[in-house]
Amino acid sequence: MWSDARRRVPILKAMRTLDRSRQLQQRAEHLLPGGVDSPVRAFRAVGGDPPFVVRAEGAYLWDADGNRYIDYFGSWGPMILGHAFPAVVEAIQQAAAHSASFGASTPAEAELAGLIKAAVPSIEKLRFVSSGTEATMSAIRLARGFTNRKYIIKFEGCYHGHADGLLVKAGSGVATFGIPGSAGVPEEIAHFTLALPYNDISAVEAAFAARPQQIAAIILEPVAGNMGCVPPHPGYLAALREITKRDGALLIFDEVMTGFRVAHGGAQQLYGITPDLTCLGKIIGGGLPCGVFGGRAETMDMLAPLGPVYQAGTLSGNPLAMAAGVATLGHLARNCEAVYVNIDETSRLVAEGVADVLSEAGVPVTTNRVGAMWTWFFTHQPVVDFATAATSDTARFGVFHRAMMESGVWLPPSQFEAIFLGTAHTPEIVEATLTAARQAVASLHEAQPAR
Numbered sequence: 001m002w003s004d005a006r007r008r009v010p011i012l013k014a015m016r017t018l019d020r021s022r023q024l025q026q027r028a029e030h031l032l033p034g035g036v037d038s039p040v041r042a043f044r045a046v047g048g049d050p051p052f053v054v055r056a057e058g059a060y061l062w063d064a065d066g067n068r069y070i071d072y073f074g075s076w077g078p079m080i081l082g083h084a085f086p087a088v089v090e091a092i093q094q095a096a097a098h099s100a101s102f103g104a105s106t107p108a109e110a111e112l113a114g115l116i117k118a119a120v121p122s123i124e125k126l127r128f129v130s131s132g133t134e135a136t137m138s139a140i141r142l143a144r145g146f147t148n149r150k151y152i153i154k155f156e157g158c159y160h161g162h163a164d165g166l167l168v169k170a171g172s173g174v175a176t177f178g179i180p181g182s183a184g185v186p187e188e189i190a191h192f193t194l195a196l197p198y199n200d201i202s203a204v205e206a207a208f209a210a211r212p213q214q215i216a217a218i219i220l221e222p223v224a225g226n227m228g229c230v231p232p233h234p235g236y237l238a239a240l241r242e243i244t245k246r247d248g249a250l251l252i253f254d255e256v257m258t259g260f261r262v263a264h265g266g267a268q269q270l271y272g273i274t275p276d277l278t279c280l281g282k283i284i285g286g287g288l289p290c291g292v293f294g295g296r297a298e299t300m301d302m303l304a305p306l307g308p309v310y311q312a313g314t315l316s317g318n319p320l321a322m323a324a325g326v327a328t329l330g331h332l333a334r335n336c337e338a339v340y341v342n343i344d345e346t347s348r349l350v351a352e353g354v355a356d357v358l359s360e361a362g363v364p365v366t367t368n369r370v371g372a373m374w375t376w377f378f379t380h381q382p383v384v385d386f387a388t389a390a391t392s393d394t395a396r397f398g399v400f401h402r403a404m405m406e407s408g409v410w411l412p413p414s415q416f417e418a419i420f421l422g423t424a425h426t427p428e429i430v431e432a433t434l435t436a437a438r439q440a441v442a443s444l445h446e447a448q449p450a451r
Ligand SMILES: Cc1ncc(COP(=O)(O)O)c(C=O)c1O
Pocket: 076, 131, 132, 133, 134, 136, 159, 160, 161, 162, 172, 221, 225, 226, 254, 255, 256, 257, 281, 282, 291
């Protein structure tokens, strides 16, 4: 039921035009599949036209038609300091003036490595790559090489990039489009990936009992973000740590999303668990393509040129990405306490404020939040794994998404993605977001009466 109070909220129909974006989309569709380079950007799950972005500053994005949006996806995570953060821009400009790439070692690699190691002490040695996908793919190869075992465990709804063996019951776009796996992944490869429900320790015990000393690693998002935000149950991560240790398997935390976001030292700091390997991406590159995997020295030294596990990259440790990373992580290190208290509180205000607006209007909503990442699931159920996330009313989420876009708030265009904010989101922006939510709920009511 929609409450009477919400019915009376005036709908401000300052209709935004997206004419230029539509033209750009049409041109793009002739050249790029779906007009995009990454599937969820096409807005197919929520409907409406994807705006084409021409610039961004702080917490705002501007599209090709001159519309301004409050950004709640932050380039899918990296922009924790806001767009065009002056120190990051300056660092990239300075590095670019000395050439975009050398294909040789640079001082900045060790500088960024030092900043990462200082924040994430489980990492003794690390290797830079160019994306989160490369980080997880390489970590799995390393785990198999180290243990001399074949199987890996991943969890339904977790996304670890698009390497073949990890596209089994994956989250993110795979979940958004309801694809169980991916065409093009041979069964023989998928066979070695055991996909289990998240937050269910008995399923993990059973898998190890069925294949003792055969499982190379468990890989997981220690706070899942790619089925929407799903925190680990109390004791879940500790139990995974215990089981892997007992069996001689490695525990890989994919902190591509949670690293430097849920805490300075990531989810492993927040929950006090030490994984064997950690994958990072997004924030560590300050918005430039960058990923990393790292862990204990004895494991990392299995990598070529020291060991037999091969891994390489033309642009790995790219000087522009290193410079942006050093500027970003340097700022986070110097302002660590203030930054994480600030973004946690701002996130709480937005997450709880909008949830209240939805609940008052009679929209069933379950809010999961860990620091500056959260999801409003359009369901009345607690969301603890992919099965419960999938009970969300994705059609209604789509209506809400379109209404928020119309009110100038750009949420991730899928129910199964986490929402992010950063240090540029001010109290005024929080207020503007709540006002937009009130308008969105009113037009949601107009568009789709209660069922
Ligand atoms: C947890 C996690 N792992 C890995 C990846 C893949 O990273 P990338 O898109 O940089 O390849 C993502 C991307 O969203 C992610 O969220």
